[in-house]
Amino acid sequence: MDLPLLIGIFPQVLLDGLILGFMYALIALGYTMVYGVLEFINFAHSEIFIVGAFVGVEILLGLKGAGWLESLPWPLVLLLLLVAAMAVSGLLAAAVERVAYRPLRSAPRLIPLISAIGVSFFLQDLIRLVESVWRNAFNLVYPTLDGLNHRFELTETLDVSVKSLVVIVAALAMLWVLHMLVNRTKIGTAVRAVAEDQAAASLVGIDVNRIISLTFLIGGAMGGAAGVLFGVQYGLINPYSGFIPGLKAFTAAVLGGIGNIPGAMVGGIVLGLLEAFAASYLGLLTGGAFGAEYKDIFAFSVLILILVFRPKGLLGEIVRERA
Amino acid sequence: MLRVEALEVAYGAIRALKGVALEVGRGQIVALLGSNGAGKSTTLKTISGLVPAARGTITLDGESLVGVPPHAIALRGIAHVPEGRRIFNRLTVRENLMMGAYPRRDPGVAEDLDRVFALFPRLEERITQVAGTLSGGEQQMLAIGRALMLHPRLLLLDEPSMGLAPVLVEQIFATIDDINRQGMTILLVEQNAAMALGIAHRGYVLETGTIALAGTAEELAGNADVRRAYLGE
The missing domain is CATH 3.40.50.300 (P-loop containing nucleotide triphosphate hydrolases)
Known part of the structure; x- marks a missing residue:
């Protein structure tokens, strides 16, 4: 075993794991916030996420086609992508709730779940249809922003790209804003009140439906932002690219404790780190017997173990106390 | 009425x-x-x-x-204090009271908060406490205080x-x-x-x-x- 190599790649793996983890955390927030208010898993959230990535790539390709991509400063471009993707994904999530979930609010619990899976398929194929008509393409590649690809070689085994730093900073900023919004504002307090007891919330004058729409809007916006960051970081997207990250983010939400906002953040980061370490170290530590392709098996085995001992997740599940 | x-x-x-x-x-x-x-x-x-x-x-x-x-x-x-109190257990006493005034846009909210504290001094002592940790009597005070924060007619x-x-x-x-x-x-x-x-x-x-x-x-x-x-x- 090559000990210096194992130690040498550690910081790089840690960084990759954090990036992946923040991405999962941003997506997981959408699952967990909606679960918090409705006790319902929004399976269409993975498509809300990938719609954000498509909004980003369309704007980039548009700018590139107009010849502006090189002349605009990259932070401005990135900000534009994030704002646009958050707006589109957020509004889409709120619209989906209005059309596909609200009419089923009093139906048995499985019914809105089926509706969510239906919306998920619908959105996947809608994106596919639009992209094939519009660009005649299935896979889309994020055009590179030169400023973002600049790399700092810190040591022989650690190099950090501007892109990675941007993903981490953007994710942290959004998690912080969400935290302040939920815990320090009146509207955020109302979201928590609705999550706890809808009837009591309506009695104090809170319009519960409006708060539920807002929850979808915020969760969707976080998912859309994650979509852009995903595209910027990994480059290639297709209409079905949302499914696996979405499923993993959902797992991250359960790992952290479903309904629990800090839990989604912690769960996402833990899952990202597990995956990154498994991808890099499994091969090295087992002499090649298990390669990086076993990363998911490893990561999910650890998750299952954690959930066996802490069934309510790392930070504890938060669910409604009364219907 | x-x-x-x-x-x-x-x-x-x-x-x-x-x-x-x-x-x-x-x-x-x-x-x-x-x-x-x-x-x-x-x-x-x-x-x-x-x-x-x-x-x-x-x-x-x-x-x-x-x-x-x-x-x-x-x-x-109309402010309704429901059966079983139904306070927001995970919110603090202050947050519960502020939720009571949720739809209000008038400047009288601070005054009503003072009035609730005058009626229930215990709530002021426990203002930062999470409501679920209050005793039964305190929870009832909070439920009534929260309703009064609406400044209701009834x-x-x-x-x-x-x-x-x-x-x-x-x-x-x-x-x-x-x-x-x-x-x-x-x-x-x-x-x-x-x-x-x-x-x-x-x-x-x-x-x-x-x-x-x-x-x-x-x-x-x-x-x-x-x-x-x-x-x-």
Whole structure:
């Protein structure tokens, strides 16, 4: 075993794991916030996420086609992508709730779940249809922003790209804003009140439906932002690219404790780190017997173990106390 | 101020209210008495919009409340302290009280917060505490305080004595009397008929979804049936 190599790649793996983890955390927030208010898993959230990535790539390709991509400063471009993707994904999530979930609010619990899976398929194929008509393409590649690809070689085994730093900073900023919004504002307090007891919330004058729409809007916006960051970081997207990250983010939400906002953040980061370490170290530590392709098996085995001992997740599940 | 006429409510095939009529005048405390399942809580829930009325009318100062969603009824000035208190356990005392004033945009909120703290100094001591960690009596104070933060025209109280030790029950009733003396109109649902009639101006007795008796608090307290059925004589 090559000990210096194992130690040498550690910081790089840690960084990759954090990036992946923040991405999962941003997506997981959408699952967990909606679960918090409705006790319902929004399976269409993975498509809300990938719609954000498509909004980003369309704007980039548009700018590139107009010849502006090189002349605009990259932070401005990135900000534009994030704002646009958050707006589109957020509004889409709120619209989906209005059309596909609200009419089923009093139906048995499985019914809105089926509706969510239906919306998920619908959105996947809608994106596919639009992209094939519009660009005649299935896979889309994020055009590179030169400023973002600049790399700092810190040591022989650690190099950090501007892109990675941007993903981490953007994710942290959004998690912080969400935290302040939920815990320090009146509207955020109302979201928590609705999550706890809808009837009591309506009695104090809170319009519960409006708060539920807002929850979808915020969760969707976080998912859309994650979509852009995903595209910027990994480059290639297709209409079905949302499914696996979405499923993993959902797992991250359960790992952290479903309904629990800090839990989604912690769960996402833990899952990202597990995956990154498994991808890099499994091969090295087992002499090649298990390669990086076993990363998911490893990561999910650890998750299952954690959930066996802490069934309510790392930070504890938060669910409604009364219907 | 509040007028309910021929109110009928059904839960599926079960008719919970079969023509309830009652009236609450401005500045009064009106007690709604009755045994379990008589429809007392249902009456309050229908007034505040949580349960839809199948038939009948509910008006507040002449405006109909039937079909209005609960948050809009709160906005019109009815605060409902539901059975079992239903405070937000995971929110702090301050957050609970601020949620009570949620729809308000007027500058009087700070003043009302002071008024609630004057009524319940214990709440001010525990302002940063998470509400779920309060004692039962404190939770009841918080539930009433939260309702007062709406600055309502009418306060609906559902079983404020439930689960409280006798000494706390007396305190809560003394406070309800205080709140009324400061001008609040109150519709009070209560199992503890003796305490309720002690502070009420008028009362109704509800039996299996209909009003069986109505009168002033003195009349009801003197009625032989009421004394036998609800005052334990």
